[in-house]
Amino acid sequence: MSFMQINDLKVYYPIRGGFFNTVVDQVTAVDGVTLEFEKGKAYGLVGESGCGKSTTGKSIIGLEKITSGSIIYEGQNVTHNRRGRGSSYNRDIQMIFQDANSSLNPRKRVQDIIAEPIRNFLKLSPDEEKRKINELLAIVGMNEDAKLKYPHEFSGGQKQRIGIARAIACNPKLIIADEPVSALDLSVQAQVLNFMKDIQQEFGLSYLFISHDLGVVKHMCDHISIMYKGRFVESGSRKDIYTNPQHIYTKRLLSAIPDVNPIGREERKKERIEVEANYAANHKNYYDETGKVYDLKKLSTTHFVAMSAHEKGGI
Amino acid sequence: MNSTEQLLSINNLHTGFRIKDTYFDAVDGVSISLKRNEILAIVGESGCGKSTLATSIIGLHDHNKTRVEGEIIYKGINLAKLDEEKFNKVRGEEIGMIFQDPLSALNPLMRIGHQIEEGLAFHTKMTKEQRDKRVLELLTQVGISNPARIAKQFPHQLSGGMRQRVIIAIAISCKPNIIIADEPTTALDVTIQAQILDLLKDLQAETGAGIVLITHDLGVVAEVADRVAVMYAGQIIEEATVEGLFTNPLHPYTRSLFNSIPQMNSENEKLQVIQGIVPSLINLPRTGCRFSTRIPWISEGMHEENPTMHEVSPGHLVRCTCWQHFHFESEEGGITR
Ligand SMILES: Nc1ncnc2c1ncn2[C@@H]1O[C@H](COP(=O)(O)OP(=O)(O)OP(=O)(O)O)[C@@H](O)[C@H]1O
Ligand SMILES: Nc1ncnc2c1ncn2[C@@H]1O[C@H](COP(=O)(O)OP(=O)(O)OP(=O)(O)O)[C@@H](O)[C@H]1O
Ligand code: SF4
Ligand SMILES: [Mg+2]
Ligand SMILES: [Mg+2]
Numbered sequence: 001m002s003f004m005q006i007n008d009l010k011v012y013y014p015i016r017g018g019f020f021n022t023v024v025d026q027v028t029a030v031d032g033v034t035l036e037f038e039k040g041k042a043y044g045l046v047g048e049s050g051c052g053k054s055t056t057g058k059s060i061i062g063l064e065k066i067t068s069g070s071i072i073y074e075g076q077n078v079t080h081n082r083r084g085r086g087s088s089y090n091r092d093i094q095m096i097f098q099d100a101n102s103s104l105n106p107r108k109r110v111q112d113i114i115a116e117p118i119r120n121f122l123k124l125s126p127d128e129e130k131r132k133i134n135e136l137l138a139i140v141g142m143n144e145d146a147k148l149k150y151p152h153e154f155s156g157g158q159k160q161r162i163g164i165a166r167a168i169a170c171n172p173k174l175i176i177a178d179e180p181v182s183a184l185d186l187s188v189q190a191q192v193l194n195f196m197k198d199i200q201q202e203f204g205l206s207y208l209f210i211s212h213d214l215g216v217v218k219h220m221c222d223h224i225s226i227m228y229k230g231r232f233v234e235s236g237s238r239k240d241i242y243t244n245p246q247h248i249y250t251k252r253l254l255s256a257i258p259d260v261n262p263i264g265r266e267e268r269k270k271e272r273i274e275v276e277a278n279y280a281a282n283h284k285n286y287y288d289e290t291g292k293v294y295d296l297k298k299l300s301t302t303h304f305v306a307m308s309a310h311e312k313g314g315i
Numbered sequence: 316m317n318s319t320e321q322l323l324s325i326n327n328l329h330t331g332f333r334i335k336d337t338y339f340d341a342v343d344g345v346s347i348s349l350k351r352n353e354i355l356a357i358v359g360e361s362g363c364g365k366s367t368l369a370t371s372i373i374g375l376h377d378h379n380k381t382r383v384e385g386e387i388i389y390k391g392i393n394l395a396k397l398d399e400e401k402f403n404k405v406r407g408e409e410i411g412m413i414f415q416d417p418l419s420a421l422n423p424l425m426r427i428g429h430q431i432e433e434g435l436a437f438h439t440k441m442t443k444e445q446r447d448k449r450v451l452e453l454l455t456q457v458g459i460s461n462p463a464r465i466a467k468q469f470p471h472q473l474s475g476g477m478r479q480r481v482i483i484a485i486a487i488s489c490k491p492n493i494i495i496a497d498e499p500t501t502a503l504d505v506t507i508q509a510q511i512l513d514l515l516k517d518l519q520a521e522t523g524a525g526i527v528l529i530t531h532d533l534g535v536v537a538e539v540a541d542r543v544a545v546m547y548a549g550q551i552i553e554e555a556t557v558e559g560l561f562t563n564p565l566h567p568y569t570r571s572l573f574n575s576i577p578q579m580n581s582e583n584e585k586l587q588v589i590q591g592i593v594p595s596l597i598n599l600p601r602t603g604c605r606f607s608t609r610i611p612w613i614s615e616g617m618h619e620e621n622p623t624m625h626e627v628s629p630g631h632l633v634r635c636t637c638w639q640h641f642h643f644e645s646e647e648g649g650i651t652r
Binding site: 017256259 | 473561
């Protein structure tokens with residue numbers, strides 16, 4: 001049973017302009033996303049840059065206004081009160097931000113950045129708080145001497161780890177992880193991913209895992225959704241997506257994954273260009289007249305693909 | 316165009332940050348060169364000094380808190396000693412930089428189009444009209460589908476990947492001789508990533524630019540690089556052609572790195588992690604083997620006292636000789652490769 005359901009979520013951004021800074025246009029960032037979260041499961045969200053992944057994440061935790069649709073958390077409709085101070089939703093749903101740099105307050109020391117959620121939600125004595133912070137730093141593989149420093153004194157990857165330490169501080173139920181490891185090198189990435197899996201098992205944590213790295217997504221996620229222009233083109237189990245992709249965009253994405261082997265790269269480039277050409281020639285069949293992704297149709301209990309109403313079975 | 320022509324030659328570069336009253340080198344004696352038409356990849360653990368190396372080349376750091384020593388020779392001049400005014404000309408026109416952190420590299424209060432145009436106005440003789448046209452052209456080149464709208468927007472209104480592409484557009488706008496790309500595609504999906512890498516290669520074919528590509532995506536390195544330098548704790552510990560490094564990685568750190576890649580068909584296994592953590596700048600060991608604490612099962616006697624680079628085969632350089640005796644902890648002792 002899922003503990004949280006997102007129904008037909010839409011988020012539009014107004015575009016202001018002109019003399020009086022009035023709304024002249026809007027950007028449809030998220031255009032009808034439906035998702036549910038089960039305890040202890042990891043959900044991957046992959047897709048074109050700018051397709052609405054971060055907006056989906058930010059609107060779930062309450063940093064963006066929801067235009068329409070609903071979020072049901074443990075049976076409660078929380079669509080319009082996601083950010084209540086001290087509310088359990090606020091504590092249980094945490095986010096690791098894509099842009100570690102701008103999500104860390106430059107004027108605060110690392111220890112205060114990490115302590116923020118602890119102070120908001122856990123009542124700890126100063127000693128306990130100190131121990132907790134040391135523990136969190138150890139978990140993300142950082143020295144204790146980091147505590148007194150400011151964000152600008154760290155490399156990109158180190159900053160990302162500070163963001164992770166803050167997100168896991170209060171044992172959340174769902175972590176929205178927006179490119180959590182893309183700034184990390186391989187060994188630290190391995191360490192963070194192993195750790196994310198460990199706490200997932202230990203605490204029954206769920207993830208919405210946003211990433212461009214299809215190797216990492218495959219490693220981490222049970223269920224994967226492929227997003228394009230604010231909508232899902234395909235959604236399925238790891239096996240469905242990697243061994244039986246149906247939508248032309250999914251296929252295109254899979255063919256562009258770089259291979260860790262310099263030998264044969266010229267041939268791979270040729271293949272990639274072929275898939276691209278095929279996409280350019282045929283992608284119109286996969287979207288409606290306005291370029292919008294069709295609604296998802298069920299192929300199996302786990303596998304859903306966007307296709308037009310008169311399409312039957314596999315495309 | 317002569318493809319073996321040396322474009323950039325870095326000799327014994329030290330870049331240190333001042334912490335209290337002492338300078339600590341984040342780049343600690345790096346020597347490397349870049350040829351025309353070449354893609355040199357730099358990989359290494361987070362915090363090992365890759366971005367510091369990049370900002371040293373382009374002269375962008377807080378002069379009051381940073382000390383740069385050594386040589387960065389470009390067209391016969393030492394960039395490490397160049398004054399700020401002259402450097403302004405070099406930046407953008409001769410050397411373009413794609414920053415790791417797009418948000419802080421863009422002016423939050425300036426429209427995207429204007430930010431791209433600014434460089435063109437400073438470095439070229441184009442008219443306003445030509446510049447406007449070039450802005451849209453550049454945005455299209457980096458795969459932005461509605462350039463006219465995006466040009467009018469502000470950085471915070473763009474997704475992470477779109478901002479990254481704007482930075483790339485700025486970096487390539489004046490067709491520089493050297494492009495330094497610090498994690499240029501990390502924020503991008505794989506199809507746009509492929510498109511950007513192809514774009515950089517096309518641009519290179521056109522202008523013969525040399526590209527320094529900083530990334531931790533070994534897949535990207537395998538797909539585009541000609542040569543690779545692996546850094547650890549401020550130093551280069553291995554340097555080779557891309558084939559040489561991927562078919563025959565030698566240094567214990569390089570081998571460990573390859574071991575940590577999530578394999579496409581190993582979903583539920585634990586990933587391999589290098590023991591211990593990268594020491595912070597202040598605690599960095601400055602003598603002896605810097606990696607030895609991460610491989611404690613290798614006895615002290617195996618490491619060189621002051622590891623230096625050795626040419627193992629033509630063009631393949633490795634720091635120290637202990638790699639000859641290295642084995643992973645899980646393996647039996649002896650030479651296992
Ligand atoms: N504050 C905003 N105002 C206007 N438009 C916005 C705003 N934030 C995002 N957008 C637009 O919404 C769309 C979705 O952006 P979002 O950041 O969710 O993409 P994303 O899928 O996370 O992309 P990336 O992979 O590049 O991070 C983009 O077209 C973007 O330009
Ligand atoms: N302005 C600064 N002041 C003090 N220390 C700094 C500064 N910038 C970087 N450092 C330190 O210098 C070292 C090298 O940092 P650098 O940003 O070059 O690493 P990097 O290899 O680019 O890492 P990443 O892969 O995480 O981006 C790190 O230990 C970092 O904490
Ligand atoms: S002794 Fe040399 S080869 Fe061995 S780990 Fe150290 S630096 Fe590397
Ligand atoms: Mg995003
Ligand atoms: Mg860096």
